[in-house]
Amino acid sequence: MRGKRKWIALLVAVFMLLLTACGGASKNESASSNNASSNNNSSQGTSSQSEQSQVTLRVAWWGNESRAKIYNEILDLYEQLNPHVKIVRETANYGDYYTKLAAQFAGSNPPDLIGMHMLNYGGEYVAKGVLEPLDPYIENGAIQTADWDPAILESGRVDGTMYGISKGVTFTSIVVNKRMLAEAGVSLPDHTMNYEEYAEFVRKLQSKLPSGVYASSDGIQWEHAIDTWVRQKGKNLMSPDGSQVGFTKEDLKEFYQYWDNLAKEGVVTPASITAEYKNQPQENSTLVKGITATLITNLNQAKIYTNYTDDELDVIRWPLMADGAYKGGENLQSSAWSISKSSKNKEEAVKLLNWFVNDIEAGKIFKAELGIPGNLKVQEALKDILHPLDVKGFELQAEASNDAPPVMVRAPGSPQIIEAVFSFGEQIAFGRMSVDEAVEGAFAEFDRILKTR
Amino acid sequence: MPPFTRGVPASPSSGSQVGGRGAFMSIISRWWRRNKVALLFLSPWLLGLLTLSLIPMMVSLYLSFTNYNLFQSPDWVGWNNYINLFTNDTRYIKALEVTFIYVFVGVPLQLTLALALAMFLNRGLAGLELFRGIFYIPSLLGPSVAIALLWRKVFGSDGLFNQLVSNFGIEPRSWIGDPDTSLLTLILLHVWQFGSPMVIFLAGLRQIPKEYYEAASIDGAGRVGSFFRITIPMLTPILFFNLVMQIINAFQAFTSAFIVGGNGGVLDSTLFYTLYLFIAGFNNFQMGYASAMAWILLLIIGFFTALFFLSSKKWVHYET
Numbered sequence: 001m002r003g004k005r006k007w008i009a010l011l012v013a014v015f016m017l018l019l020t021a022c023g024g025a026s027k028n029e030s031a032s033s034n035n036a037s038s039n040n041n042s043s044q045g046t047s048s049q050s051e052q053s054q055v056t057l058r059v060a061w062w063g064n065e066s067r068a069k070i071y072n073e074i075l076d077l078y079e080q081l082n083p084h085v086k087i088v089r090e091t092a093n094y095g096d097y098y099t100k101l102a103a104q105f106a107g108s109n110p111p112d113l114i115g116m117h118m119l120n121y122g123g124e125y126v127a128k129g130v131l132e133p134l135d136p137y138i139e140n141g142a143i144q145t146a147d148w149d150p151a152i153l154e155s156g157r158v159d160g161t162m163y164g165i166s167k168g169v170t171f172t173s174i175v176v177n178k179r180m181l182a183e184a185g186v187s188l189p190d191h192t193m194n195y196e197e198y199a200e201f202v203r204k205l206q207s208k209l210p211s212g213v214y215a216s217s218d219g220i221q222w223e224h225a226i227d228t229w230v231r232q233k234g235k236n237l238m239s240p241d242g243s244q245v246g247f248t249k250e251d252l253k254e255f256y257q258y259w260d261n262l263a264k265e266g267v268v269t270p271a272s273i274t275a276e277y278k279n280q281p282q283e284n285s286t287l288v289k290g291i292t293a294t295l296i297t298n299l300n301q302a303k304i305y306t307n308y309t310d311d312e313l314d315v316i317r318w319p320l321m322a323d324g325a326y327k328g329g330e331n332l333q334s335s336a337w338s339i340s341k342s343s344k345n346k347e348e349a350v351k352l353l354n355w356f357v358n359d360i361e362a363g364k365i366f367k368a369e370l371g372i373p374g375n376l377k378v379q380e381a382l383k384d385i386l387h388p389l390d391v392k393g394f395e396l397q398a399e400a401s402n403d404a405p406p407v408m409v410r411a412p413g414s415p416q417i418i419e420a421v422f423s424f425g426e427q428i429a430f431g432r433m434s435v436d437e438a439v440e441g442a443f444a445e446f447d448r449i450l451k452t453r
Numbered sequence: 454m455p456p457f458t459r460g461v462p463a464s465p466s467s468g469s470q471v472g473g474r475g476a477f478m479s480i481i482s483r484w485w486r487r488n489k490v491a492l493l494f495l496s497p498w499l500l501g502l503l504t505l506s507l508i509p510m511m512v513s514l515y516l517s518f519t520n521y522n523l524f525q526s527p528d529w530v531g532w533n534n535y536i537n538l539f540t541n542d543t544r545y546i547k548a549l550e551v552t553f554i555y556v557f558v559g560v561p562l563q564l565t566l567a568l569a570l571a572m573f574l575n576r577g578l579a580g581l582e583l584f585r586g587i588f589y590i591p592s593l594l595g596p597s598v599a600i601a602l603l604w605r606k607v608f609g610s611d612g613l614f615n616q617l618v619s620n621f622g623i624e625p626r627s628w629i630g631d632p633d634t635s636l637l638t639l640i641l642l643h644v645w646q647f648g649s650p651m652v653i654f655l656a657g658l659r660q661i662p663k664e665y666y667e668a669a670s671i672d673g674a675g676r677v678g679s680f681f682r683i684t685i686p687m688l689t690p691i692l693f694f695n696l697v698m699q700i701i702n703a704f705q706a707f708t709s710a711f712i713v714g715g716n717g718g719v720l721d722s723t724l725f726y727t728l729y730l731f732i733a734g735f736n737n738f739q740m741g742y743a744s745a746m747a748w749i750l751l752l753i754i755g756f757f758t759a760l761f762f763l764s765s766k767k768w769v770h771y772e773t
Contacts, residue, residue: 006490013493095715099735106523124738128524272630275719276609416737419716426720430632448541452739 053084055348060090061115062097064281067369074365078352085348095279105130108342112349116338118156118164119331123242124412125338126158132339132346134162142347143354152374155334155407159240164336165357170300170371170393171330171400172224172318174216179311180293184208191317191399194327198319199262205293206267216294217286218268220259220425221278223418225296227331228318229255231405234325237418242411245446249439252421256435260428271429283308298333299396300371303387315389317396320403328404332397335370372397413449420445517744527741534745545746547721548729551636555725556703559643564695567647571654572684585655589648596646601712605629608638629713632722639709639723650695657691658684689769697761704754707731726750 061071068091075087090111092100098121104110110130116122125131134156137143143165145153156164181188186205189197202215209215219225227237229251236246262268269277269292277286287295288308295305302315320327337353339346356362363378368390373379383391424442427433433441492499517534519527538545570588574581594600607613608628615625628634661684669679685692710718710725716732717724726746734743 009490009493013496017497102523102735102738128522130524272627272719273610274630275714276627276630279715423721430720432632432720445543452537452541452742 058088058111059113060111062094110340112343118334122409148374155332164338166334166374168370169332170298173299175295194320194322218274221422228329232321232324232329238411242413299393302389330400332407416449513744519741521740522738548724552726559640560699563644567651575658592646592648601709632720635722661687
């Protein structure tokens, strides 16, 4: 009968629809650290625990495999101590992390506890109004800050309100291969080295190095090089509201000139090598491959390089500006925990945040992975077990907090300005533009960026 | 009884009484009755088409007239995005340049190689199946992240390619890191995926009747002559197909450029159109701008496709 066939057809169609829907759902159960796509797991589930109702927290951070192991260990420990909490981990490497995060916010589906690089992205995300202000939680004691270094704590403040609690601060530095230095017969510069002395140091080093090896990587495309330079001149990359560039053509010209001179003398890696090694992981860096004797990078990364080379490494401070408004210019880069404004589990997320940054056990597992911890007691407890380069970092940070201007979080739009500084720096490095042309081009590009924001 | 008999048509008297509207409704209801089941089976696909393609496309068209940073609601700006792209954005022009070079150098090279190898394989050598399979593998793997990573290593300063060419006296250098050669490495990657059009050419070659060649050789035509007078004209439909498909494909290339230089490569030398679109949308949070770029790409591809179709009457010979 015709009626029966129609019903069969209907049944088959419905069944096929269900099948495709079910196929997707089963993947959502595995919440391993390699799961890069965000899953809608923040619903409350029933649990066998009788004490508190089960809470699922979504936690996101950036990093590679070895960092994921560390985070997972800490989060596993927290789950053990708090059986009613289940933590769903989401991670991506730094380059993709913010793209993914933006998409999650756009889909109104952000994680609860979010790794936030305050310097680079704090301004942007605060301006978008998607982060939870943390002052109330500090005031009512949910987040303990009594034992904190004030400078590190304040690095999480944007426009007067606290939006991030630091997991660790780092700043720009220079990692040095001591073996190569010893072979070249050059001694390690001390912490008061300024730009002239740095230039002399690398020139002397280069004269003793074999061909194909360079004294340093090129600073012209290092984002913190330009940032530090303008801060030492008493200025900033951008005005706080992001409406104007904060430095002049003269400043940029001097910066480009300084690094271009070094490049022309063959003291830093040539353009094509810089290009090839950009954004490569540590194991593929020019330092590890013996192409450079020193490497410009962030302080907290120094210990990572020791994993990949047998040579002894040391870390020295970024050059000071002898005649600058400030001698030091390092901007504290705080990798912080923030909480999304739309999170349904703020109390629990705050609890986890507080434990993560203040608990000694957690601190011992984290081992200053993202830099110097804010809690002084944790710093003390770590001194014995930390990598010597990290301990050196504590010293450098203490010095920098004396002679560098206060931390200023970058205004929204800063990444594009920095990109423009790079791309014109690259033109100079490849000899396609003179310094003056590049400065003109860069400022034209700044105008364009500011107009279209 | 047959399952899908036609419904009984409305009686003429009742239709004419109600007028045109009644006839219209009865046509609709008849169409519905006849096609209900088909629609039911099509519904999953239709749903997908609607929600995953059509509706997002319409939203994207709307967004292209706005400034949208993903966090706050879109802000209408009219034609600004389109105007800014062409008048105010040197990187966009560079992206157009790079993409056009990639498409109009890469595709002809790829198709030439594909045709050459198809002709070679068509001689009926032993091991045809094996070679056809091997040549096809790059097309399967080609546009993937893994191969792009491999490519970057191979053409790097300490890569395989340098080891190879140093034997011929060419100085080793970083092919990826040099703005003059980086695009060439990507074009090479595209040409390397010749397998897919090659297989199609091979099928086309097989269909050319041998009698034509025999007749031609009787008339004294040499190999070159019969190639240009018989093979090429007979292959024009296949050539047309491959050309259109590969050009549409090449305009949308993304993965290789993203891996080799996620930010457009050295001096933007590998800044493919789609890569710049991605950067504008996801790195710079300018979704409206990126949407405008997407629609312009649609127009560009549509333009060239239409060009090929319209000109095809002149140069494509279908066997009637």
